[in-house]
Amino acid sequence: MNAIPLVIISAVLILIAYITYGRFIARKLGLDPKRETPAHSLRDDVDYVPAKAPVLLGHHFASIAGAGPIVGPIFAAAFGWLPVLLWLLIGGIFIGAVHDFSALMVSVRHKGCSIGQVIEEQIGARGKFFFLIFSWSALILVVAVFTIIVAQTFVKVPSAATSSILFIILAIVFGFGVYNRGVSLLPASIIGVVCLSGCLIIGLKFPLELSYNTWVYLLLGYIFIASVTPVWILLQPRDYLNSFLLYAVLIAAVAGLIIASPTIQMDAFSGFYDEKLGYLFPVLFVTVACGAVSGFHSLVASGTTAKQLNSERDAKLIGYGSMLIETILAVIALVTAVIMVRSDYMAMLESAGPVAVFSSGVGGFMTHLGFSRETGTSFVALAVSAFALTSLDTATRLARFAFQEFFKTDETKTIRRTLHKNRFLATAITVFVAALLVFSGSGMAIWPIFGSANQLLAALTFLTIAVWMIRQGKSAKFALYPMILMFAVTVTALWQLVYKYYQSGGYVLASAGLLLLILAIFLVIEGYRSVKRGKVKREVEVS
Numbered sequence: 001m002n003a004i005p006l007v008i009i010s011a012v013l014i015l016i017a018y019i020t021y022g023r024f025i026a027r028k029l030g031l032d033p034k035r036e037t038p039a040h041s042l043r044d045d046v047d048y049v050p051a052k053a054p055v056l057l058g059h060h061f062a063s064i065a066g067a068g069p070i071v072g073p074i075f076a077a078a079f080g081w082l083p084v085l086l087w088l089l090i091g092g093i094f095i096g097a098v099h100d101f102s103a104l105m106v107s108v109r110h111k112g113c114s115i116g117q118v119i120e121e122q123i124g125a126r127g128k129f130f131f132l133i134f135s136w137s138a139l140i141l142v143v144a145v146f147t148i149i150v151a152q153t154f155v156k157v158p159s160a161a162t163s164s165i166l167f168i169i170l171a172i173v174f175g176f177g178v179y180n181r182g183v184s185l186l187p188a189s190i191i192g193v194v195c196l197s198g199c200l201i202i203g204l205k206f207p208l209e210l211s212y213n214t215w216v217y218l219l220l221g222y223i224f225i226a227s228v229t230p231v232w233i234l235l236q237p238r239d240y241l242n243s244f245l246l247y248a249v250l251i252a253a254v255a256g257l258i259i260a261s262p263t264i265q266m267d268a269f270s271g272f273y274d275e276k277l278g279y280l281f282p283v284l285f286v287t288v289a290c291g292a293v294s295g296f297h298s299l300v301a302s303g304t305t306a307k308q309l310n311s312e313r314d315a316k317l318i319g320y321g322s323m324l325i326e327t328i329l330a331v332i333a334l335v336t337a338v339i340m341v342r343s344d345y346m347a348m349l350e351s352a353g354p355v356a357v358f359s360s361g362v363g364g365f366m367t368h369l370g371f372s373r374e375t376g377t378s379f380v381a382l383a384v385s386a387f388a389l390t391s392l393d394t395a396t397r398l399a400r401f402a403f404q405e406f407f408k409t410d411e412t413k414t415i416r417r418t419l420h421k422n423r424f425l426a427t428a429i430t431v432f433v434a435a436l437l438v439f440s441g442s443g444m445a446i447w448p449i450f451g452s453a454n455q456l457l458a459a460l461t462f463l464t465i466a467v468w469m470i471r472q473g474k475s476a477k478f479a480l481y482p483m484i485l486m487f488a489v490t491v492t493a494l495w496q497l498v499y500k501y502y503q504s505g506g507y508v509l510a511s512a513g514l515l516l517l518i519l520a521i522f523l524v525i526e527g528y529r530s531v532k533r534g535k536v537k538r539e540v541e542v543s
Helices: 004-029 053-065 068-079 081-108 115-122 125-156 158-180 185-205 212-228 235-260 280-287 296-305 312-338 342-351 354-369 373-406 415-421 423-438 443-471 477-504 507-542
Strands: none
Touching (some): 004 081, 004 235, 004 312, 004 477, 053 235, 053 312, 053 373, 068 354, 081 280, 081 312, 081 443, 081 477, 115 125, 115 296, 115 443, 125 158, 125 212, 125 296, 125 354, 125 373, 125 423, 125 443, 125 507, 158 185, 158 373, 185 373, 212 373, 212 423, 235 312, 235 373, 280 477, 296 312, 296 443, 342 354, 354 373, 373 423, 443 477, 477 507
């Protein structure tokens, strides 16, 4: 079977969904372009900074994409391409995009607050207490996983390391020019894209070869600095320029794929059980997170994006649209795996990892556009590492937010006050704990529990959205049904993982999984109580 129809059909379905179901969700959420957003009402030029729609789309997409929509589908391809493709399309359109869009709007309507603060208002202080512990723990897993992925990519593709460093410098110059010197966005973007190409060329000429551990230390230092600096210095401009990398990868991949016209070599369905992954249910739904649905996106939407939204008019494009772009990226990642013979796929996955599978596949497509395979592979590796770096420092910033929020207090001159107010100390503690996990020797064994925690976070976000809608007297079915599915998937997966880690002696990961499961159960109980209290209150008011 030819791979082209899969990509074309997926793209058409996603476009139709954006126009139709996206409009339906927008009406449910009550978008109002006339309402002032927190980026304006609470502007502080550190975290609350209004951004133009293309810039914020770039930031949000680059932050949520990371390596997740690449790694997950390529791992899950072992089950066959059909179940992965179905989950990507159904999940992306009806669950993931709805999750991101709704999380963004819930935060905007609560002054740009994080999901944790929304939970405090909608569910109660205990709900917020449990959620902040849960989200901080989940974000530590995100930081650890993406640190490992980026470090491995830099070791295997040294040219991507050089290009990434130059890219960071370019982003700082870009941000300074646009925000401090009043350079117009269009000419700045053109110059930025040209310089971005220069970063790639220099990287190919001067690859930076360092050991894995050295890269880990450098990355940990980088994310500390990046997560405490104002968003306009690095976060906004780097993510905006990152988006051009992604668009280039998508265009090059699709154009090269159409010309190459590759044949799918792997079976549509390989069975309900895989020796390395386990059973199709629930493994597929937690392995393929980004691209279908990812709880981490709600933390990005409510942690940074909601504080930069210029107008509610932009929310559909940024919230619903960016998730669907990620779904397309995930479909392409799946194709790069399934056009290989299964034995070759397994060998490359084992020896070089999923990012190498994707880079090699898209690099191969780009040879049909006149690029050498080395140039194409390096370009794609740079793009993936750039996405992963974005997710890495965004996750660190969000973990810092959660940590500080947990210790929020009105007291003065206390340790609790210091932990709440000092972003440098909060970031240092977050990075230190993530580093312990990175150097624990668990490696990518963290991925399954990260996937489970990520999807459980999505279920908890849907719970928050549902409670918010119900307490307003509105229908919440569009959030309740996905919430039930995600809870069923993640609770099953976490129980299996806890048992598996305990049996193999992985007590740290087993304990982490059990903690996440217990916290989620408590949050469900608190959410149910909140809805009951809201119903009783409305009945009293009516009577």
